Amino acid sequence: MLSYTVYSEAGGVGKSSLTANLAAAHARAGLDVLVVPMDPQDGDLSRLLGVDDDRADHEADNLVRHMVGSPRGSFDDLIRSAEGIDIIPEHNLLSDLPDFLAREKQQAEKLGDAYNIYAQLQRVLQEGDVGEKYDVLICDPPATESDHLYNAIYATRNLVIPVEPSAKGEASVDGLQQLATNFADQMGIEVGVLAAVPNGFKGTNDQMELLDEIAFPTPEVIGDRTALMEGCWKQQCSAFEYQREHRDYPRDHELETLAQLDRLARYLEEQRGIEAPNPPEPGALEEEVTA
Amino acid sequence: MTGFKSGASADDPFSDDSGDDDEPETATSASETESTETASRDESEPAETAGHEQSRETDSETATDGESTADSESSADSEPTTASSGLPWIYERNSITDGRKKTVQLHLQKSSLDRERDARLDVEEVLGESVKKADLREAALVVGLERIDEVADQLREWGYDFE
Numbered sequence: 001m002l003s004y005t006v007y008s009e010a011g012g013v014g015k016s017s018l019t020a021n022l023a024a025a026h027a028r029a030g031l032d033v034l035v036v037p038m039d040p041q042d043g044d045l046s047r048l049l050g051v052d053d054d055r056a057d058h059e060a061d062n063l064v065r066h067m068v069g070s071p072r073g074s075f076d077d078l079i080r081s082a083e084g085i086d087i088i089p090e091h092n093l094l095s096d097l098p099d100f101l102a103r104e105k106q107q108a109e110k111l112g113d114a115y116n117i118y119a120q121l122q123r124v125l126q127e128g129d130v131g132e133k134y135d136v137l138i139c140d141p142p143a144t145e146s147d148h149l150y151n152a153i154y155a156t157r158n159l160v161i162p163v164e165p166s167a168k169g170e171a172s173v174d175g176l177q178q179l180a181t182n183f184a185d186q187m188g189i190e191v192g193v194l195a196a197v198p199n200g201f202k203g204t205n206d207q208m209e210l211l212d213e214i215a216f217p218t219p220e221v222i223g224d225r226t227a228l229m230e231g232c233w234k235q236q237c238s239a240f241e242y243q244r245e246h247r248d249y250p251r252d253h254e255l256e257t258l259a260q261l262d263r264l265a266r267y268l269e270e271q272r273g274i275e276a277p278n279p280p281e282p283g284a285l286e287e288e289v290t291a
Numbered sequence: 292m293t294g295f296k297s298g299a300s301a302d303d304p305f306s307d308d309s310g311d312d313d314e315p316e317t318a319t320s321a322s323e324t325e326s327t328e329t330a331s332r333d334e335s336e337p338a339e340t341a342g343h344e345q346s347r348e349t350d351s352e353t354a355t356d357g358e359s360t361a362d363s364e365s366s367a368d369s370e371p372t373t374a375s376s377g378l379p380w381i382y383e384r385n386s387i388t389d390g391r392k393k394t395v396q397l398h399l400q401k402s403s404l405d406r407e408r409d410a411r412l413d414v415e416e417v418l419g420e421s422v423k424k425a426d427l428r429e430a431a432l433v434v435g436l437e438r439i440d441e442v443a444d445q446l447r448e449w450g451y452d453f454e
Contacts, residue, residue, distance in 0.1 A: 001305055122304050131305025157300040181295040192300030216297050271299040273385070 001130075002026075002272040003137040003156040004194055007149060009172035009179075013164045014199045016045040017229045017239075019140040020085075022160070024238035025265035027084040029276030031135040034079070034086045036063070036121070036155075038141045038148040040095035045140050050236035051080040051089045062091035067120040067151070068100040075128035083241055086134070098147045118187065121151035135274060145179060153183060153191060160268065161196045163214065165207040165221075169198075173214060193217075194271050197264065200224045219267040220260040228254050244285050259283025381426065391425070407431075 006019045019035065027033045037045035046052035054060040061072035078088050093100075101117040108115035121139075130137060139152035153159070161176060163169045173196065184191040196216040201207060202224050211218065225239075228251075232242045239258055243250065259282035269276055384390055399407070407427070415422050435442055446452070 001303070003304070126305055131303075137305075155304055157302040157304055177295065184295045190300045190302045191295045193295075193297050194299055270385075 001135060001137060002158075002269055002274050003139075004158040004160050004268065005139040005141060005149075005152040005156045006160045006162065007141060007152070007176065008143060008162045008164075008169075009145075009175050010143065010164055010168055013162045013169065014229060015143060015162050016048055016140055017232060018160075018162050018197060018199065019138055020045055020048050020232075021239045021261045022265055022268070023085045023136070023138055024083055024240050025261045026136045026269070026276070028240060028280060029262070029265065029269075030278035031269070031274070031276050032086070032133065033084075033136045033138065034088070034130055034134045036088050036125075036137070036139045036152070037090050038063070038094055038097075038121075038139065038152060039090055040092070040097070040142060040148070044090050046087060046089040048233060048236060049082040049085065049087055049238070051082055051087050054089060055091050058093075060091065062093055063088050063121075063124070064091060064093040064097050064100060066124045067097070068104050075124065083238055094148065101147055117147060118150040118154045122155035125155055136269075150183060153180065154187060154189065157189060158192045158194050158271075160194050161216065162199045163196050165198045165201050165210050167210070170210055170213055173216075177215075192271075194268050195219050195264070197222060200226075220264045222257060222260055223253065225254065225257050228257065240285070250285070255283045255285075258285070381423075391429075 006015055006022070008015055016037070016039070019037070023033050023035045035045065035049075039045065042052075042055075044052070046055065054062070061078060063078060065071050066075060066078065079086050080089055081087070101120065104120075105115040105117050125131075125137070137156060139156050141148040141152040159176070159180060161173060163173055177193075180191045180193075193216045196214050196218050198207075198211055198214070198218055198221045200223075201211075201221050211221065228239055228242065231246060232239055235242055235246050237245070239254075239261065243254060243258060247254070262280065262282035266276065266279060266282075380390060407424075410431070411422060411424065411427050414427060443451075
């Protein structure tokens with residue numbers, strides 16, 4: 001299985017948009033995709049894909065309950081679908097996740113048991129047979145160093161890093177590298193960086209220079225697509241769906257961005273030796289979502 | 292301890308059902324590690340190995356399901372310059388990590404990194420085609436290890452054997 005966490009230390013670099021669109025790109029090529037967004041704030045990936053209606057419902061079963069061993073239902077019942085993508089929607093309880101995990105740990109230690117607060121997402125996903133049922137797992141944690149992030153990295157072991165092509169973006173990649181190195185060392189795991197994805201690229205000389213400094217593979221450099229991404233948020237869909245359903249005529253530069261997303265998805269799949277059964281021509285829109 | 296690398300992790304957290312709940316739980320923040328000087332941009336290398344040392348006491352619990360890591364595991368330690376198919380290595384492999392089981396971390400001096408960058412251009416000039424950074428590095432290492440006297444000289448320059 002291909003599993004990765006989309007993460008950047010800087011906010012506003014299009015992390016959730018990239019996650020949703022990569023998920024859509026994997027799914028439209030015929031792969032089974034599960035997305036686990038973990039943002040405690042509103043304006044998150046579940047909202048983007050229109051599956052956020054239960055996030056404030058305290059009665060609703062949710063991921064946090066499963067992570068701390070108090071589920072109200074089955075794992076499969078957590079899952080919603082949109083555009084052929086399976087999603088475990090976010091819930092407001094995610095903002096209390098660190099407290100809940102700390103309490104569980106305390107409890108376990110009282111009983112003399114070891115408890116890894118960072119391994120709980122992996123446990124839930126493993127118990128839910130995610131490795132068997134899905135080809136691709138993508139986590140979208142909040143853009144802060146947090147239990148959410150560490151659980152996501154622990155469960156996926158790989159990172160895809162959206163980068164704002166600026167000095168700030170560069171600094172945030174360096175910071176992330178430090179953070180992930182330390183975490184990997186301390187947990188005794190290996191964390192790989194599948195790709196960095198410069199996003200919102202405008203092609204200035206300064207930006208070009210910064211691209212050269214990125215120490216990770218940058219298979220695609222995505223241009224400034226503010227209009228497209230805002231449209232996606234407004235219509236609550238992926239860029240593919242937006243282009244297909246909500247654009248009166250195709251914009252060439254936007255179609256090129258879709259092609260980039262497709263190519264990026266293929267690149268990531270290749271890193272794990274996964275071959276999509278039905279990869280569309282990159283950027284082609286007539287392809288129906290089948291997964 | 293293991294680490295962090297450019298390119299896909301060899302870990303597959305869903306490869307077995309044992310879970311990893313017994314892993315030491317200590318991770319907190321990024322403060323102690325020295326800065327990892329990683330290298331220049333990787334153009335199109337799929338899975339370049341910039342970073343980590345594979346000491347795998349803990350990994351046996353989590354690692355390797357056959358499908359996802361078969362490629363990188365199969366050729367193991369022996370250095371495959373020519374693969375089973377008879378093709379030279381770079382044509383036979385599917386990704387830059389195939390046949391590279393061991394990944395080691397390189398903390399480089401800035402000056403070494405600059406020299407690597409320059410040398411890469413020179414080598415590409417000689418060969419008339421682009422050269423993957425991981426290949427350049429390993430080739431330089433292999434050649435360097437054949438030239439022990441010169442390596443020793445460099446180490447003396449850094450202060451070894453100083454009296």
